[in-house]
Amino acid sequence: MAHYFEIKKNKKEEFVVYFKYNNESIFWTEGYSSKAAAKNAIESIKKNGPGAEVKEAE
Secondary structure, eight states: OOEEEEEEEOTTSOEEEEEEETTEEEEEOOOBSSHHHHHHHHHHHHHHSTTOOOOOOO
16 A cells, blocks of 8 residues: 555654655654554544645635
8 A cells, every 4th residue: 555654653752643655754643642542643534634624824
């Protein structure tokens, strides 16, 4: 699959979710204290992302 979520620890030992396309990071989340919280973030993105509106800066 060309796109995927990856959970990694940052320098602060927090769990961060990266969304990658062809191994390139497209966006990432804030740091979470547990892997379960990071997994919840992924589920929230999957659930709420498709319906999100697009806004342009003025």
